[in-house]
Amino acid sequence: MGLVVYAGSFDPITNGHVDVAERAARLFDRVVVAVARNDGKRPLFTIEERVELVREAIAHIPNAEADTFGGLLADYVRRRGAQAVVRGLRAVSDFEFEFQLALMNRKLNESFETIFMMPNESYTFLSSRLVKEIAALGGEVEPFVPPVVRRALLHKLHGTCHAP
Amino acid sequence: MGLVVYAGSFDPITNGHVDVAERAARLFDRVVVAVARNDGKRPLFTIEERVELVREAIAHIPNAEADTFGGLLADYVRRRGAQAVVRGLRAVSDFEFEFQLALMNRKLNESFETIFMMPNESYTFLSSRLVKEIAALGGEVEPFVPPVVRRALLHKLHGTCHAP
Amino acid sequence: MGLVVYAGSFDPITNGHVDVAERAARLFDRVVVAVARNDGKRPLFTIEERVELVREAIAHIPNAEADTFGGLLADYVRRRGAQAVVRGLRAVSDFEFEFQLALMNRKLNESFETIFMMPNESYTFLSSRLVKEIAALGGEVEPFVPPVVRRALLHKLHGTCHAP
Amino acid sequence: MGLVVYAGSFDPITNGHVDVAERAARLFDRVVVAVARNDGKRPLFTIEERVELVREAIAHIPNAEADTFGGLLADYVRRRGAQAVVRGLRAVSDFEFEFQLALMNRKLNESFETIFMMPNESYTFLSSRLVKEIAALGGEVEPFVPPVVRRALLHKLHGTCHAP
Amino acid sequence: MGLVVYAGSFDPITNGHVDVAERAARLFDRVVVAVARNDGKRPLFTIEERVELVREAIAHIPNAEADTFGGLLADYVRRRGAQAVVRGLRAVSDFEFEFQLALMNRKLNESFETIFMMPNESYTFLSSRLVKEIAALGGEVEPFVPPVVRRALLHKLHGTCHAP
Amino acid sequence: MGLVVYAGSFDPITNGHVDVAERAARLFDRVVVAVARNDGKRPLFTIEERVELVREAIAHIPNAEADTFGGLLADYVRRRGAQAVVRGLRAVSDFEFEFQLALMNRKLNESFETIFMMPNESYTFLSSRLVKEIAALGGEVEPFVPPVVRRALLHKLHGTCHAP
Numbered sequence: 001m002g003l004v005v006y007a008g009s010f011d012p013i014t015n016g017h018v019d020v021a022e023r024a025a026r027l028f029d030r031v032v033v034a035v036a037r038n039d040g041k042r043p044l045f046t047i048e049e050r051v052e053l054v055r056e057a058i059a060h061i062p063n064a065e066a067d068t069f070g071g072l073l074a075d076y077v078r079r080r081g082a083q084a085v086v087r088g089l090r091a092v093s094d095f096e097f098e099f100q101l102a103l104m105n106r107k108l109n110e111s112f113e114t115i116f117m118m119p120n121e122s123y124t125f126l127s128s129r130l131v132k133e134i135a136a137l138g139g140e141v142e143p144f145v146p147p148v149v150r151r152a153l154l155h156k157l158h159g160t161c162h163a164p
Numbered sequence: 165m166g167l168v169v170y171a172g173s174f175d176p177i178t179n180g181h182v183d184v185a186e187r188a189a190r191l192f193d194r195v196v197v198a199v200a201r202n203d204g205k206r207p208l209f210t211i212e213e214r215v216e217l218v219r220e221a222i223a224h225i226p227n228a229e230a231d232t233f234g235g236l237l238a239d240y241v242r243r244r245g246a247q248a249v250v251r252g253l254r255a256v257s258d259f260e261f262e263f264q265l266a267l268m269n270r271k272l273n274e275s276f277e278t279i280f281m282m283p284n285e286s287y288t289f290l291s292s293r294l295v296k297e298i299a300a301l302g303g304e305v306e307p308f309v310p311p312v313v314r315r316a317l318l319h320k321l322h323g324t325c326h327a328p
Numbered sequence: 329m330g331l332v333v334y335a336g337s338f339d340p341i342t343n344g345h346v347d348v349a350e351r352a353a354r355l356f357d358r359v360v361v362a363v364a365r366n367d368g369k370r371p372l373f374t375i376e377e378r379v380e381l382v383r384e385a386i387a388h389i390p391n392a393e394a395d396t397f398g399g400l401l402a403d404y405v406r407r408r409g410a411q412a413v414v415r416g417l418r419a420v421s422d423f424e425f426e427f428q429l430a431l432m433n434r435k436l437n438e439s440f441e442t443i444f445m446m447p448n449e450s451y452t453f454l455s456s457r458l459v460k461e462i463a464a465l466g467g468e469v470e471p472f473v474p475p476v477v478r479r480a481l482l483h484k485l486h487g488t489c490h491a492p
Numbered sequence: 493m494g495l496v497v498y499a500g501s502f503d504p505i506t507n508g509h510v511d512v513a514e515r516a517a518r519l520f521d522r523v524v525v526a527v528a529r530n531d532g533k534r535p536l537f538t539i540e541e542r543v544e545l546v547r548e549a550i551a552h553i554p555n556a557e558a559d560t561f562g563g564l565l566a567d568y569v570r571r572r573g574a575q576a577v578v579r580g581l582r583a584v585s586d587f588e589f590e591f592q593l594a595l596m597n598r599k600l601n602e603s604f605e606t607i608f609m610m611p612n613e614s615y616t617f618l619s620s621r622l623v624k625e626i627a628a629l630g631g632e633v634e635p636f637v638p639p640v641v642r643r644a645l646l647h648k649l650h651g652t653c654h655a656p
Numbered sequence: 657m658g659l660v661v662y663a664g665s666f667d668p669i670t671n672g673h674v675d676v677a678e679r680a681a682r683l684f685d686r687v688v689v690a691v692a693r694n695d696g697k698r699p700l701f702t703i704e705e706r707v708e709l710v711r712e713a714i715a716h717i718p719n720a721e722a723d724t725f726g727g728l729l730a731d732y733v734r735r736r737g738a739q740a741v742v743r744g745l746r747a748v749s750d751f752e753f754e755f756q757l758a759l760m761n762r763k764l765n766e767s768f769e770t771i772f773m774m775p776n777e778s779y780t781f782l783s784s785r786l787v788k789e790i791a792a793l794g795g796e797v798e799p800f801v802p803p804v805v806r807r808a809l810l811h812k813l814h815g816t817c818h819a820p
Numbered sequence: 821m822g823l824v825v826y827a828g829s830f831d832p833i834t835n836g837h838v839d840v841a842e843r844a845a846r847l848f849d850r851v852v853v854a855v856a857r858n859d860g861k862r863p864l865f866t867i868e869e870r871v872e873l874v875r876e877a878i879a880h881i882p883n884a885e886a887d888t889f890g891g892l893l894a895d896y897v898r899r900r901g902a903q904a905v906v907r908g909l910r911a912v913s914d915f916e917f918e919f920q921l922a923l924m925n926r927k928l929n930e931s932f933e934t935i936f937m938m939p940n941e942s943y944t945f946l947s948s949r950l951v952k953e954i955a956a957l958g959g960e961v962e963p964f965v966p967p968v969v970r971r972a973l974l975h976k977l978h979g980t981c982h983a984p
Contacts, residue, residue, distance in 0.1 A: 452759075453755060453756040453759040453760065454760075455756065458756065458757075458760055462728065462760070462764065464694075465694065465726075465727050465728045466727055466728065467728045467730070467731075467764055468764070471763055472763075
């Protein structure tokens with residue numbers, strides 16, 4: 001009981017995601033960081049890689065675990081017996097899409113509850129997309145992602161363990 | 165006279181679209197629900213399928229008809245002698261793009277008038293994209309689309325007439 | 329029949345309002361520009377002055393008339409047998425409040441329909457409030473309001489018929 | 493433990509507020525609906541009246557209570573040992589101000605956590621301000637507020653227990 | 657030449673304002689921080705107090721000065737021979753009003769140019785209004801305003817030089 | 821000194837872009853209109869074509885030049901010794917993404933300054949994307965782009981020098 005699901009594509013997990021997971025872990029008994037398997041977008045990292053990066057990035061949070069799900073989030077939430085889904089909100093543009101999703105999910109599963117949390121303001125404008133773009137262009141992503149993710153980005157994008 | 169065009173990609177038509185068509189039909193003599201042929205996005209349904217689904221979905225509205233158009237909406241509106249184009253507004257993110265389109269269309273055809281209408285609030289956060297996503301993941305779209313569209317979605321996505 | 333109500337506080341009517349009234353008058357048989365009597369805000373012009381300014385500003389639109397109403401807009405619309413209420417949309421901030429109002433009005437009167445129209449882009453960022461502020465500070469409001477409104481502003485704010 | 497504060501001016505409490513309180517009460521052990529004493533705006537109802545209306549409106553939620561606070565919310569949260577503050581989010585315009593408040597509160601009390609919840613979509617566009625405006629104009633607010641609040645509004649605004 | 661005007665009500669100046677002034681001073685030869693005399697809102701500090709607080713808060717910026725103006729900003733800009741007006745942008749809600757103002761000012765003075773700059777992200781959600789509210793409720797505003805402003809707030813609101 | 825970079829994908833440059841470049845050229849000693857080489861989106865025009873179109877479109881601005889860059893904008897800005905990056909702001913949706921980018925760039929290069937400028941209101945709702953769409957559908961883009969761009973669009977999209 002007291003379990004919440006923090007769902008997303010986490011391609012890859014950033015410091016902003018970790019921050020939200022930590023905040024949720026302080027409020028609820030257990031937090032499942034659940035990586036969506038069937039995302040329309042073509043991800044940079046495979047589902048296995050994304051889950052593994054999440055696992056390492058949240059290893060320091062005792063009551064958090066990594067998982068993955070296919071199909072509807074509403075079904076996954078029911079299967080896990082989760083009380084709520086946690087979503088991070090950073091900016092207005094997030095907000096509208098999240099609203100739409102949250103209402104749709106309520107239609108699909110009446111007991112589905114979404115709660116929104118805000119990352120630390122220094123992560124307010126951080127996104128997986130920008131991090132990938134910066135890494136691809138040879139920029140330093142060290143302030144934005146956990147060390148394990150930085151290494152994975154360098155390896156994936158430049159075939160090396162060091163910034164170019 | 166008194167003819168308006170309700171234009172969109174309708175891929176597929178949802179209950180929110182039908183609601184807007186009904187509202188327009190109460191205000192104007194004739195409503196043409198016009199499916200855009202050359203949409204940049206790769207549609208799930210062909211233009212013929214989309215028009216046919218629109219036709220069945222609005223069959224109960226006596227002064228509404230389905231049509232399709234290629235080229236510029238501004239030209240189609242002129243050809244049909246329409247007084248205005250109807251667009252549904254659901255949320256802020258809709259609004260800005262619609263504004264941009266409406267102003268562009270006025271530049272292309274000075275007499276082009278856009279009027280915005282709001283669907284019933286229960287459709288406020290409904291979109292063709294989300295409906296397709298839910299259907300693809302095996303979710304039940306019965307509350308969101310007309311029965312004929314639900315069947316078409318199941319057939320197209322799962323090769324069956326029943327929800328998986 | 330074919331009557332719509334264009335409601336607002338019109339304190340005072342601007343060129344943007346006149347533009348919306350003209351657009352509505354092209355689409356509908358009759359447009360009533362209805363000045364709200366009991367607005368929470370303290371208006372600069374009395375209700376009589378506002379109606380009179382509206383009347384003169386729309387005198388050139390044959391199928392438009394000025395009127396005033398107290399109480400709920402939903403009741404006024406019912407009394408007049410109007411098919412819809414017209415509202416001008418300029419910007420995102422307008423939009424959300426208008427949405428809220430439109431949904432509330434639908435709750436109060438199920439047949440209440442709101443249609444949104446866009447003024448010419450050159451009036452996009454025009455508001456009665458800014459016009460009053462500029463006039464109060466001695467600025468020239470000639471590009472923003474009909475001549476009769478400009479004279480009324482000068483008289484009301486500076487006790488003169490000429491710009492200071 | 494497991495206590496959250498749902499803070500606001502509640503002038504008066506609406507069905508949307510009650511809905512958020514119910515949702516929070518399903519997620520947390522205890523919910524305190526806390527009415528802010530020193531709000532800049534001139535409220536319609538006194539602080540005592542607002543608390544009393546909250547108390548009656550949430551009487552059916554076993555793990556919820558009404559309270560009032562002066563001074564900074566950040567201090568009240570600390571005194572009560574609350575884990576988080578709950579805020580209802582309805583629309584984009586809410587969102588930005590709430591964001592600003594939440595970040596400010598974090599600066600004032602580092603452990604201050606804000607979680608945002610969404611009322612049922614049918615309350616999405618409901619606000620205390622609109623309810624008061626409608627009631628003042630003689631409109632029926634029965635769909636928007638608990639019966640006890642409706643009676644209080646009629647009494648306060650029209651000196652009667654019946655709609656005019 | 658190379659002079660820009662950073663205009664506002666500065667009631668009072670915050671660390672966010674100082675940050676924008678510093679950024680502008682790095683880009684332009686001279687920055688005038690100009691306090692608007694005739695603001696519709698009832699300010700907490702008199703115009704003399706606001707200018708004096710600005711003067712002390714920007715004393716460390718060699719090419720910046722404090723000034724005050726009445727009447728239209730467009731006229732003041734012309735009188736000073738300024739190349740542009742600088743405005744700080746923090747959030748979406750700022751943005752729309754600023755847009756409206758900037759377009760209006762261009763109508764009043766064709767050569768009027770507005771440039772928008774962003775304060776450091778840690779000031780993104782800082783506003784004079786919130787600072788006053790926090791100070792009035794006995795909160796510590798030390799992270800948000802220069803020391804001289806903090807003292808002035810305590811003196812003005814609590815008649816003391818120390819936080820209550 | 822006094823050099824700013826106006827960066828973008830310019831696929832193709834529109835009258836709105838030219839307008840912003842002209843405005844920046846009035847404020848700063850030198851403006852580099854820098855076309856981003858490695859944009860995620862598949863551009864219609866090659867990098868060489870885009871730079872050439874920019875060059876011709878800004879040939880009348882004596883203190884402006886066209887350039888191209890690969891890699892991070894933050895690195896390019898450092899290499900050129902630019903004081904700031906100029907971005908055009910048209911609408912709210914622009915704004916949030918621009919904010920995110922500007923903050924990210926500040927993290928990557930602390931001295932990176934972004935200034936936002938507004939094009940003339942008649943270009944407010946103009947975008948390269950809409951221009952390409954209109955041209956592809958056989959619409960007249962003459963009011964939206966410089967003549968050289970119009971010819972390039974016709975040639976690229978219809979293999980002709982005349983509108984179809």
